[in-house]
Amino acid sequence: MSSTELSVAILGAGIWAKEADLPAIAALQAAQVPIKVAAVYSRSTSSASALAEAAQQSLKLDYGVTVYSDAPDREGLDELLARSDIQAVIVVLPLGQQPEIVIKALKAGKHVLSEKPVAKDVKAALELIKTYETEYKPKGLIWRVAENFECEPGIRAAAEAVHSGKIGKVAFFRLSVVNYIDQESKWYQTSWRTVPDYQGGFLLDGGVHSMAVLRTILPSPVASVSGHASLTKPYLLPHDSIQSVVALDSGAHGLVELSFAAPSSARAESFTVITGTEGFLELTSGKNEAGVHGWTVKTVVGAKDPKEEKQFYKVQGIENEI
Secondary structure, three states: OOOOOEEEEEEOOOHHHHHHHHHHHHHHHHOOOOEEEEEEEEOOHHHHHHHHHHHHHHOOOOOOOEEEEOOOOOOOHHHHHOOOOOOEEEEOOOHHHHHHHHHHHHHOOOEEEEEOOOOOOHHHHHHHHHHHHHHHHHHOOOEEEEOHHHHOHHHHHHHHHHHOOOOOOEEEEEEEEEOEOOOOOOOOOOHHHHOOOOOOHHHHHHHHHHHHHHHHHOOOOEEEEEEEEEOOOHHHOOOOEEEEEEEEOOOOEEEEEEEOEOOOHHHOEEEEEEEEOOEEEEEEEEEOOOOOEEEEEEEEEOOOOOEEEEEEEEOOHHHHHO
């Protein structure tokens, strides 16, 4: 490893580690970003070994990725965190376990990128943030919650347009994200989602992305929220849908609709519209004509002769956050 290369370990060997983090690291390496996966950890040796093999193949490594697990015949997380050659860890473990692991990694002197949300409830999240701010941030350690939407080029471009005043002063807005989740979905077929030990269910785990969109784009903080949540599909406990009215400090207000209870994929949608005094901005996600997944930002400005501009941005949020 060169003196400038970042050596990381991945803690957790689920879907996201394999299908999101590894491809993102591969993209960074292809862009000549000096980053190396040195080790992986999971509770079971089999899952950790499978991730190490996936890393070997997808990253085209010429060295072996060390496997750590909780098996009695293996070195575990403590031994991994004791390695001086590993500077940072990417934590992709079940939500209920993450705060403890984040603190353990920080105590070991590692920089941390942990999956969203911060914790299973507000109290635990605030305690974790306070501990980091008072004990580990002063030591120069970096902890970031891995919210990839706020790192997406398309969403950042939308934010720049709104914050620069391109559509005038924000008057009102609407965000609607409706998803179809059945019991065969790979996103559902994980034990920590089928029997969650945290409040909010999919609305918490997935809804934070939508909140990141609004938090990034809107130029004023939230002043109040009122809404109604419900459960349409019993297997998506405790709630799977919410509609709310959001008011900002600036006086602007909007509607936010989140649901994972669409009757089929045909009902799925994802869009955000920000309306200002001089025009509006529309943000949508999907594939372009070439089949590339990304975000489309459209602005329409002017009253008598509206001028429309549209730009597509390829998805890059995960590699950007890493």
